[in-house]
Each structure stands twice: as structure tokens, then as C-alpha cells.
Amino acid sequence: MPDTNAPPPAATAYARRLGLFSATMLVVGGIIGSGIFLNPAVVARRAGSAALTLGVWGIGAVVALLGAAIFAELGRRRPQAGGGYAYLRDAFGPLPAFLYGWALLLVISSGAIAAVAMTFAGYASALVGAPPEAQRPIALGAVALLTLVNVVGVAPGAVTQNVFTILKLAALGVLLAAGLFAPVGAPLTASVDAALVPPSDAVGLLRAVGTALVPVLFAFGGWQQTNFVAEELEAPERTLPRALALGVAIVVAVYLLANVAYLRALGVAGLAASSAPAADTIARVAGPAGRTLVAAGIAASTFGFLDLVILVSPRVYQAMARDGLFFGAFARLHPRFRTPVAAIVAQGAWASALLLVGSYGQLLDYVTFADWIFFGLTAASLVVLRRRDAATGAPDTGFRAPFHPWSVVAFCVAAAYVVLGSVLSDPGNAVRGALILALGVPAFLFWRRRGLRATNGITRMKV
Template identity: 60%
Template sequence: MTQVRYAARLGTFSGTMLVVGGIIGSGIFLSPSVVAQRVGTAPLTLAAWGLGAVVAILGGFVYAELGRRRPQAGGTYVYLRDAFGTFPAFLYGWALFLIMATGAMAAVAMTGANYLAELLQLGDGAGRPIAIALIVVLTVLNVLGVGIGATTGNVLTLLKLAAIAVLVVAALVLSPQHALPVAPLAAPIEAPHDVWSVVVAMGGALVPVLFSFGGWQQTNAVAEELVDPARTLPRALIFGVLIVAATYLLVNVAYLRALGVEGLAASRAPAADTMFVYLGPAGRTLITCGIVTSTIGFLSMVILMSARVYQAMAADGLFFRRMARLHPSWQTPVDALVAQGVVALLLLLSGTYGQLLDYVVFADWIFFGSTAASLFVLRARDRSPDGRAQLHPLGILTFIAAAVYVLVGSVQSNPGNAARGAGLLVLGIPVYLYWNRRRSRSGDVAT
């Protein structure tokens, strides 16, 4: 029987859109308020986003080299497996399947559904059914082929970029037409007064900043579905991260120009408030459409990319064997996509996804740092100078240091959530032992 393989159908444009769509979700519409609260001044607010952009660009270079060295479906799972063994690789896939991807799907679907229900004036209670429909429909589209899933994501990503462009142009070109719609904070924000307080404040601010920048690494999971992945993937990563970095900085300039740092810190919906200042209620409606598009586009990309990780795990004998199969006609991991959708729906219906996501935000950066470190191992093992990362080894070490910085900031800001997140990872240990024992008995080996 001929083995079914992934279809290499995606070029540089689709790869770049995967990167952009996988990063820009709802974070840039919500996180800037938190950042402004934590640093207290406009220059430090922009500095936090600029620093986040630098870290993301370094991460893009790191993952670009990893993609050149291992252009295989599964991305981060493959790099951790080949460098450090199946145990840390499994924990990454476990966290992704249990919470990080599925919880993000539930949270983003609910966010987009609530905005859509408000836009259509459907009333209370309409959000959850819409969110369920979004997860089901987008999962089905991704089941039917990577071309269909990627095209859907491409269109939604272009629409979200267009909406953001309108916001930025309005703030930079137009004059304010409406009064600031934001009530001031109960207590005024305080700017840090010395170097140490700046370091502490920036550490806290980088948590939401880098959370908003997260997602570029998932594109590596679809490497086998890119045309000439050793060339296409690095280009897509660098182009995509640069587009997002420029977008985020311009958006924050727009927010600060419209609202000021006090108004931004107090705003619960800075994008809508910014558009209201310049275009009134029509502007608020327009950006709400953009937020809906952004969240749905992000959801589509997460569904497409994450399922490839579970398929790679299953192919190694470390997950349900059915999830390793690719459909003979559609060439997609149907069982992995369906299982992922089911878990996301269960989290959505349980209402626990937001709390669970808080628990494992720090886990993302454990795996980011570990994956960057895997590049040292793979370099030594491959003994090949081809495709070296920019600024090696300084860039890789800087990225790892940033990951540690975020981890420390996450623990300091909420040690309880960090402890619970660690507990969720620990739960993966007996699961790994079970699957590894089954794998050993059946004679499967990691590929």
C-alpha cells in the first residue's frame, strides 16, 4: 500500500500569511492596555513593544534555521525529539493538545463570537453557539485540504491587516472628532522612577507583549506542506514576523496618539475607542468587524497548524495510532483535526479555557527556550554550516535569555498560576510512560 504523504502546495505568500495569521489574534486589541498600566509612560510602552519585536525577530531567525535543518511536519515537536528525546517532545505535544492550542481555540472562538453577536445585536447567550459553529466549520474546512484551509486563512489575514491599516491611517492622518470615551482609572498609573523599577516593570509588561507576539513557531509544523520548505519556510518566518512587528508598533503609536498613556491604560477596548475618537460610532463598528475577522483568522491558523504536531506524535507511537493517518484524497490528518476540535469544544462548553490558559502561558516560553537550545544540539550533531541562524550564537542566547526573563516575570506576577501550569505538565508524565511502554512493546521507534 502506498503511504499517504502531505501535499506540498503552499508557497512563500501562503507561508507568510500563516505566520502573520498565527500571531495576530485578539492580543493586539487587548494587551496594550495592560502594558501601559505596567510601565506607565508612552516611551516605555513603545519600548516594551519594540523589545518584544526584537525578541520575535530573533525567534524567527532561530526557527528559520530549525526549519531548514528539519523541514518535517510537527515543527517544535520534531526539534525537541531529535535534540533531547521523546519525553520533552511529548510534553510539548501534550500541553498543546490539552490546553495551549485547544484552549486558545476555545478562548479565541468565544472572543470572536461575542464580538460578532454584539455586532449583529443577537443578544446575550448567542456567543457560545456561534463559537461552537466557528470551531466546527473551520475544522471541516481544514479537513478538506490544506489548500482550502490556507486559502481561508489567507483571506481572513488580509482582511484583518486591512482593518488594522484603517485604524493606523485614521490615527496618523485624521484629527480627533469625538471626546475620549474612556473613564479614567481609579488610581493614576505610576511611572517607574529608577533603573531597577524600570527593569521590573518591563519584565511584567513583556509577558502580555510576548504573548501577543507568540504563534510564529507553529508555521514550522506544516513544513512538509510548503513547496521547497528549506527555502520557503525561513522566508515566510522572517517576512511574517517583520510584518507583525511593524504592525504592532504602528498600532500602539495609533493608540497612544488617540488615547494617551492614561487613556490607553484605562481602556478595555483600545482599538474601538481609538476608532471612535476619529470616526465616531461608524469607526467603532468598522474595527469590531476587523476584530471578528482577526480572531476567526487566528482560529483557522491554529486549527491547521497544531494538528500536524499530534499527527507527528502519533506517527512515533506516542499518541493514538489513528491520529497518525492522512486521508488518501485530502492528504490531511483528519483524526488529529477532529480530536483537537472535540477537546476545544469540551473546553468551550466547560467554560474553564480562560483559567487553564492562564496556567500554561509560562509553559509556552519553557518550550520556546528549550527549542532554541535544541539548535545547539542539532548544529553539533549535523556538523553542517549550511543555513546558520543570524547572529549565532548571540541571537540564540539572547532569545533563550528572553524566554527565561518572561518565565521569571510570569512566576512573579502570578506564582499560583505558574504552579498549576507546572502541575498540568506533570500530569503528562504518566501519560508519556503509558504510550512509551506501548511503543516499546509494538516495536515502534521515533523517526
């Protein structure tokens, strides 16, 4: 096992070109996709009242802030490319770390790229009047373009991310102004129709909160992706905690205000009945032109999210290869661009293949629960790494997650709830997702054996 705390040699080092602003935009862009434009309707249906709807979003905000604090300390302790992969490896060994990277490339990131590219293409084609059959070519073109942008350097990818994160925040700012301040003729109300009944007892309350919390937690997920590019941040021990704190705080404020705006404009019954709450809210003020604005906002939001996933995820595959657990070509950085070109291109090619066969949505459903298993395991790694680092006697300065270890316990409970809810709601998908993970075990054994043989000088196979 290599010395995981030592920096990589200069010949393979990333270029540290991301400052606090770009890192914060990565955090914001990694969380805000299309969910806040659509998911609040699902939450309102499950919660049944305005107060409970806002309360559930508040719980999600607390979980997000706890998670950001945990990942901020992890990033400060292990400011390495790969983020969660590095933390899992150092805390629990190479197998769970490999399975995380395996699932990321095979399904989680590549499937998200395919799904989000199609969402972007749907809104973009509607904006320009393109026919439905143009959506897949538009999606493929977006993946190819952003793959190329991120091949030629982290700076172009970050600039793209900054621009589109600002655009999505601007679109949300217009939405907030319309919903919070414009006359809409419908005051904030907790009234319900016959199909929307708030819980009347403790059991019903717990059930409503539990079911409504799942889409909220998914909407708040994504802050961890900035940790993947820790080796490209300026002074990551300081920049990463600050970026996570600022980015998650911005998202929490936007999400809570957006839900107040939806409820003021539509009422809880109207929100629960809406299939597009952001568009319906803007339409109350600006008419059909407002729907076009929301479509443009969602297109910008999804394009920015697409850029982020294409930018950060290959750093995980590069870290795996650097440890001898993946294709050797993935470990190499371009001598000029300082990017893992092979890993970026391979991810783009696989995501494009998923787009062509159209199975990405189903694959994502299979591993939804696995994503949150790794979320919980990564948070738990902080307990292990704190103890291990303390045993070395080295000074422990810098950011520390508050309320440790109870903050870790609370976050792991939330992650376990999402996993359990996913399994109970669709056990078939959970079994299929477990099989995808299980396929990673023989792959790990193959790469592990291959790496050991190369280390011992028995063979030097190159791929």
C-alpha cells in the same frame, strides 16, 4: 527510534501545496489575534510614559525577530511536520517532545481554540445583534465549521487563513490611517495623570520594563506555528525562512505603528485608561461607526487565528503518532485529502468539550508558563542540532540564524523571564500547570512501552 531525517513514505506523505504567500499569511495570522487591539493599554499602564511604552514594544520586536530567525534555521534543518516537537525530539529526546505535544492537545491549542472561539462569538454576536445566550452556539459552530474545512485539505484551510489575514490587516490599516493621519485633536504626548507615574530611578525603570514586557511578548508570540506544517510547504528549506522573515517583519511594522497611532490619538494617559484602545482611537475620528469597524476587525482577526490553530496543531499530534507515541489513528493521512483527519477531529471535539464546560480560560492560565518553557527549550535545541549536524561533516548551506549562539541566549533569557513572571505572579496556577505536565509522564511511558512492544512484534494493538 526511527530515522527522523528521512522523509515519510509516499503512502503517508503530506501534499506540498503551500507557497511563500500562504506561508507568510500563516506567520502573520499566527501572531495577530486580538492582542494588538487590547494589550497596548496594559503596556502603557505598566510603562508609565509614551517613550517607555514604545521602547518596550521595540524590545518585544527584537525578541520576535530573534525567535523567528532561530525557528527559521530549525525549520531549514528539520523541515518536518510537528515543528517544535521534531526539534525537541531530535535534540533532547522523546520525553520533552511528548510533553510538548501532550500540553498542546490537552490545553494549549485546544484551550486557545475554545477561548478564541468565544472571543469571536462575542464580537460576531454584537455585530449581528444576537443575544448573549447565542455566543456559545456561535463559538461551537465556528469550531465545527473550521474543523471540517481543515479536514478536506490544507489548501481550503490556507485559503480561509489568507482571506481572514488580509481582512485583519485591512482593518489594522484603517486603524493606522485614523490614528496616524486623521485630525484627532490630541497630539502625541507623554503627560501623565496622578495614577500614571513613569519610573524615576533605575530600579523603577527595570521593574516597569519587566512588567510591561510580558504582555508584549505574548502579543508577538505565534510565529512558530508555521513550522508545524513544514512538510506541506513547497521547498520548505527556502520557503519557511523567507515566510518567517517577511511575516514577522510585517507584524513588527504594524505593531509599532499601531502604538504610535494609539498614543497620538489618546495620549499615554488616555491609552492607559482605555479598555478598548483600538475602538477609542477609531471613535475619535469616525464616531460610533468606528467602533463597529473595530468590532468587525477583531471578529475577522479571531476567526482567522482560530482557523490557523485548527489547521496547524494536529500536525504535531500526527508526528507523535508517527513516532509511535500517540493513537495510531492520528498517524494516518486521508488518502484523498492528505490531512490527519482523526487528529483534527479529536482536537475539535476536545476544544468543543472545553467550550461546553467553560473551563478553558482557567486551563490556559495553568499552562501559560509551560508554553514559554517549551519556547525556550525549542530555541536551545538549535545549539544542539547545529553541533550534531556539524559532526556529520555534511555541508551546512542555507539560512543560519545570525549572532549564534548569543541570539539563542537572548531569546532563552526572554522566555525565562516570562516563565518566572508567570510563576511569581500566580504560583498556584504554575503548580497546577506543572501537574498537567506531570500527568504526561505516565502517558509517555504507556505509549513508549506500547510502541516498543509493537516494534518487537510482541503485539499489534490498534486504536
